Amino acid sequence: MMKELSTVNDMVIRFANVNGTGSASANDIFSKAIFRMGIPVSPKNIFPSNIQGLPTWYEVRINEDGYLGRRAGIDMLVGVNPQSQVKDIASVRPGGYYLYDSTKKLHAEYIREDIHYIGIPMMQLSMDNYEIPRMQQLFKNMIYVGTMAALIDIEMEVIKNIIREQFPTKEKLWPPNFKALDLGYDFAKANYTCPLHIRVERRDKVGDSILIEGNNATALGAIYGGATVAGWYPITPSTSVVKAFETYCKKLRKDPKTGKNNYAIVQAEDELAAMGMVIGAAWNGARAFTATSGPGVSLMSEFIGLAYFAEIPVVLYNIQRGGPSTGMPTRTQQPDIFSAAYASHGDTKHILLFPSTPTECFEMAAECFDLADRFQTPVIMMSDLDLGMNSHMTAPLKWDDNKKYDLGKVLSADELEKMAKYGRYLDVDGDGICYRTIPGTHPTKGSFFTRGTSRDEYAKYTEDGSVYVQVVDRIAKKWETAKQYVPAPEFYQKEKRSNKGILFFGTSTYAAIEAMDLLTKEGIVFDAMRIKALPFNQSVEDFIEQHEAIFVVEQNRDAQFRSVIINELETNPKKLIKVLNYDGSPITADTIMEKIKASLEISQKNSVSNKMS
Amino acid sequence: MTYVKPTFRHPGLKKNKVGFTKADYQGAISTLCAGCGHDSISGAIVQACYELSVEPHKLAKISGIGCSSKTPTYFLSNSHGFNSVHGRMPSVTTGANMANRDLIFLGVSGDGDTASIGMGQFCHAVRRNLNMVYIVMNNGCYGLTKGQDSATADFGSVSKAGKTPTTFQAIDLAGLALELGATFVARSFSGDKTQLVPLIKAGMSHPGFAFIDCISPCVTFNNNKGSTKAYDYVREHIESTSSLDFVPFQEEINVEYVEGSSTDVTLHDGSKMHLSKLSPNWNPTDRNSAVNRMQVAKTNGEVLTGLLYIDPESTELHDLMGTTDVPLNTLREDVLCPGSEALEKINASFR
Numbered sequence: 013m014m015k016e017l018s019t020v021n022d023m024v025i026r027f028a029n030v031n032g033t034g035s036a037s038a039n040d041i042f043s044k045a046i047f048r049m050g051i052p053v054s055p056k057n058i059f060p061s062n063i064q065g066l067p068t069w070y071e072v073r074i075n076e077d078g079y080l081g082r083r084a085g086i087d088m089l090v091g092v093n094p095q096s097q098v099k100d101i102a103s104v105r106p107g108g109y110y111l112y113d114s115t116k117k118l119h120a121e122y123i124r125e126d127i128h129y130i131g132i133p134m135m136q137l138s139m140d141n142y143e144i145p146r147m148q149q150l151f152k153n154m155i156y157v158g159t160m161a162a163l164i165d166i167e168m169e170v171i172k173n174i175i176r177e178q179f180p181t182k183e184k185l186w187p188p189n190f191k192a193l194d195l196g197y198d199f200a201k202a203n204y205t206c207p208l209h210i211r212v213e214r215r216d217k218v219g220d221s222i223l224i225e226g227n228n229a230t231a232l233g234a235i236y237g238g239a240t241v242a243g244w245y246p247i248t249p250s251t252s253v254v255k256a257f258e259t260y261c262k263k264l265r266k267d268p269k270t271g272k273n274n275y276a277i278v279q280a281e282d283e284l285a286a287m288g289m290v291i292g293a294a295w296n297g298a299r300a301f302t303a304t305s306g307p308g309v310s311l312m313s314e315f316i317g318l319a320y321f322a323e324i325p326v327v328l329y330n331i332q333r334g335g336p337s338t339g340m341p342t343r344t345q346q347p348d349i350f351s352a353a354y355a356s357h358g359d360t361k362h363i364l365l366f367p368s369t370p371t372e373c374f375e376m377a378a379e380c381f382d383l384a385d386r387f388q389t390p391v392i393m394m395s396d397l398d399l400g401m402n403s404h405m406t407a408p409l410k411w412d413d414n415k416k417y418d419l420g421k422v423l424s425a426d427e428l429e430k431m432a433k434y435g436r437y438l439d440v441d442g443d444g445i446c447y448r449t450i451p452g453t454h455p456t457k458g459s460f461f462t463r464g465t466s467r468d469e470y471a472k473y474t475e476d477g478s479v480y481v482q483v484v485d486r487i488a489k490k491w492e493t494a495k496q497y498v499p500a501p502e503f504y505q506k507e508k509r510s511n512k513g514i515l516f517f518g519t520s521t522y523a524a525i526e527a528m529d530l531l532t533k534e535g536i537v538f539d540a541m542r543i544k545a546l547p548f549n550q551s552v553e554d555f556i557e558q559h560e561a562i563f564v565v566e567q568n569r570d571a572q573f574r575s576v577i578i579n580e581l582e583t584n585p586k587k588l589i590k591v592l593n594y595d596g597s598p599i600t601a602d603t604i605m606e607k608i609k610a611s612l613e614i615s616q617k618n619s620v621s622n623k624m625s
Numbered sequence: 626m627t628y629v630k631p632t633f634r635h636p637g638l639k640k641n642k643v644g645f646t647k648a649d650y651q652g653a654i655s656t657l658c659a660g661c662g663h664d665s666i667s668g669a670i671v672q673a674c675y676e677l678s679v680e681p682h683k684l685a686k687i688s689g690i691g692c693s694s695k696t697p698t699y700f701l702s703n704s705h706g707f708n709s710v711h712g713r714m715p716s717v718t719t720g721a722n723m724a725n726r727d728l729i730f731l732g733v734s735g736d737g738d739t740a741s742i743g744m745g746q747f748c749h750a751v752r753r754n755l756n757m758v759y760i761v762m763n764n765g766c767y768g769l770t771k772g773q774d775s776a777t778a779d780f781g782s783v784s785k786a787g788k789t790p791t792t793f794q795a796i797d798l799a800g801l802a803l804e805l806g807a808t809f810v811a812r813s814f815s816g817d818k819t820q821l822v823p824l825i826k827a828g829m830s831h832p833g834f835a836f837i838d839c840i841s842p843c844v845t846f847n848n849n850k851g852s853t854k855a856y857d858y859v860r861e862h863i864e865s866t867s868s869l870d871f872v873p874f875q876e877e878i879n880v881e882y883v884e885g886s887s888t889d890v891t892l893h894d895g896s897k898m899h900l901s902k903l904s905p906n907w908n909p910t911d912r913n914s915a916v917n918r919m920q921v922a923k924t925n926g927e928v929l930t931g932l933l934y935i936d937p938e939s940t941e942l943h944d945l946m947g948t949t950d951v952p953l954n955t956l957r958e959d960v961l962c963p964g965s966e967a968l969e970k971i972n973a974s975f976r
Contacts, residue, residue: 267949272948274960281749284713284746285716288716288720292722294720295720296720296954315713451685455703456681461706464709
């Protein structure tokens with residue numbers, strides 16, 4: 013007896029495509045249509061490190077309760093890639109649906125008794141209606157979108173409007189696209205009972221949200237935050253940050269009179285040079301950034317140490333991917349906590365920001381510049397592939413037009429004129445932060461020699477141990493000062509309600525929140541904290557202090573974030589329990605739940621056996 | 626430690642057009658070995674900046690790591706300096722230049738810094754035609770680590786530290802720069818200030834990448850018999866492409882040249898270079914003839930110095946990229962931030 017799935021607005025649909033066949037835009041239209049029907053949606057690209065030919069998947073979670081994390085179990089698989097067919101069919105959950113191109117008959121051994129098969133002759137329909145081979149390929153994609161509209165009840169007019177908006181000036185492209193949609197739609201209607209038991213229904217659950225990739229939002233943050241110089245080297249999954257920066261710069265950053273660029277983007281020869289350019293530009297008074305991923309951070313590390321020690325405000329967006337080495341370049345992880353927090357040789361530590369939504373990518377990408385300028389040090393924003401390269405439903409981006417950039421302590425020509433003697437590394441205010449001067453400010457005052465070697469308060473080279481200690485201790489003081497400036501954590505309860513805590517950051521947030529709700533239903537209640545920055549503020553320390561056991565959720569093998577907590581706060585390691593996922597897929601609520609429950613059972617057994625013994 | 630020179634200046638010292646004496650262009654006392662070629666180059670930089678009436682704060686001096694890279698402490702103390710990391714001066718200078726196109730960027734490097742660890746960055750700065758003067762103080766060895774051969778040590782050359790002849794081919798940085806499309810290429814000798822000073826001045830007026838490969842003997846490790854980077858060897862084998870005068874824009878020309886043997890090259894800003902050609906069959910604005918002349922010199926065992934090539938039509942990186950005329954580091958939120966209204970439109974495009 014086949015299990016019947018029956019749900020409204022709660023499902024996971026996976027599209028199995030061939031890389032480079034134009035499926036991405038069809039899949040985007042699908043997600044956007046669901047979103048425009050007012051239903052929360054969360055699409056994820058699962059793609060290989062390849063340009064053309066290898067399998068690629070697009071997984072969409074539709075959930076009207078607003079849970080946006082990945083969920084295991086595929087309710088419907090749209091299989092348009094014969095190469096991955098066996099694996100795809102096997103991945104459908106019992107009672108689910110396998111939609112396939114029936115132009116070629118499905119092999120008998122592909123038939124599972126416990127799932128439904130829906131055959132649509134996509135290629136045949138396309139070949140019968142379009143002449144040019146490339147068009148046949150592209151419209152085949154629209155045919156399956158039309159089929160899906162019939163099967164799960166997506167409003168056709170919503171889809172057509174999206175197409176109209178995609179080609180606002182090319183009206184002649186509309187009819188052939190609409191025709192392809194109708195071909196798929198009509199065939200499904202004529203041959204299957206539509207809609208299926210799993211379907212969508214219009215809601216009003218997305219409010220004023222937007223559906224945007226984290227890297228897009230990051231690029232916009234850099235623009236709004238006043239970045240003028242970008243030095244970069246292509247590396248997945250960070251490349252689209254700089255590409256989006258360039259695209260928006262061309263629209264938003266041209267001088268209205270001359271048409272010249274109020275920005276400079278240099279594609280460097282490698283990541284070392286990219287970071288060198290950022291350091292040079294920041295030293296010379298421009299707001300500058302680079303975007304990279306794990307291997308790039310490794311290459312930039314020598315330079316990051318220079319910026320730390322010479323006190324130069326650089327901004328780095330690290331879009332993390334699976335490591336070590338080349339690792340899983342197109343899969344997600346949070347594996348660079350160590351390498352970013354303590355990048356470079358010698359005693360170094362860096363301000364890190366952890367966004368969990370594109371909205372935060374935007375806000376933090378801009379905030380990085382204020383923090384870097386304020387503390388005259390590298391600031392690294394720790395995004396990841398899941399956040400950066402997938403569209404997320406998120407709050408609209410907001411900017412306060414009264415906001416002024418905090419350029420930190422920079423002396424003007426007038427201020428220098430009034431000074432008796434300028435010392436670049438004099439801690440005048442006692443907060444560890446000294447006054448910078450920008451080259452070209454004053455003809456005879458304020459010049460100094462920037463160096464990565466040890467120096468005194470007047471920037472003069474020295475190997476005097478006591479002077480050196482004074483300098484590095486003063487730099488450490490900035491770290492203490494920074495605790496009051498970096499974003500405070502988010503708490504998910506008004507007051508303490510449990511001795512157990514759960515702690516997470518970045519893209520584990522979606523799944524962690526869902527897991528907490530599920531556990532609450534089972535009577536297991538947690539206090540929760542989402543950390544947004546390193547160094548840890550006092551409230552982070554207090555939360556850890558106030559709870560007996562804390563589950564630390566992160567996406568790497570070695571529980572790096574947990575180690576940083578232990579290192580920074582001298583927390584007893586025993587009270588920090590690891591909840592890890594590092595297979596390259598975004599963490600799921602089920603994984604978090606299972607690991608927490610397993611751990612609770614063990615501790616319960618232990619306490620029982622302790623009592624018995 | 627760094628030694629500081631007394632700041633007292635004789636009131637009678639002659640001032641240049643921007644009101645500075647030559648002493649105002651000096652730096653701290655050098656801690657390099659007595660007789661080091663690098664100190665002579667520092668002297669030439671001081672002389673060139675004084676004569677060109679460069680406002681010291683309008684120049685940024687940037688270096689990598691090594692003996693050569695220490696020298697920016699020893700000249701132009703009123704200029705901001707940046708002693709960065711080994712081999713990475715070009716990228717730091719690129720970024721600094723992007724931030725403020727109005728400054729003069731003087732990059733100082735050595736043969737280890739440029740021809741080995743920083744080879745990649747050097748090549749890419751050349752091909753971008755970054756507007757800077759790039760001086761390599763080339764002594765064929767690693768002084769700070771006690772004299773190991775560098776990649777510019779000539780095949781068969783013997784250093785004091787190595788004792789055996791170099792077994793590898795030398796990298797000719799000037800030839801490489803030409804090959805990579807450099808728009809200004811010169812070679813000089815630390816012992817020839819009359820040639821070096823006008824070359825530096827011309828380089829500073831050139832809009833684009835001005836490369837000066839300056840042979841600068843290491844008195845401690847590579848000034849011995851058998852070394853091709855020793856004072857005696859260079860003096861015995863030196864050949865000049867030309868004798869050179871640099872005449873800044875609007876300065877009256879009062880030098881007379883024998884007709885037929887001299888060439889004028891006019892730079893972008895209207896400055897002129899007078900070259901009294903000493904080398905036959907060579908045209909300073911023709912890359913092929915420069916490459917050819919250098920190959921001939923190599924075959925003849927000459928150390929060819931002087932201006933080797935210049936592209937008077939050079940277009941520097943900012944102009945290639947279309948950067949705005951004002952320095953980017955002067956722009957603030959009123960210009961840079963598109964504001965909430967534009968953001969609302971962007972939000973709408975993601976719904």
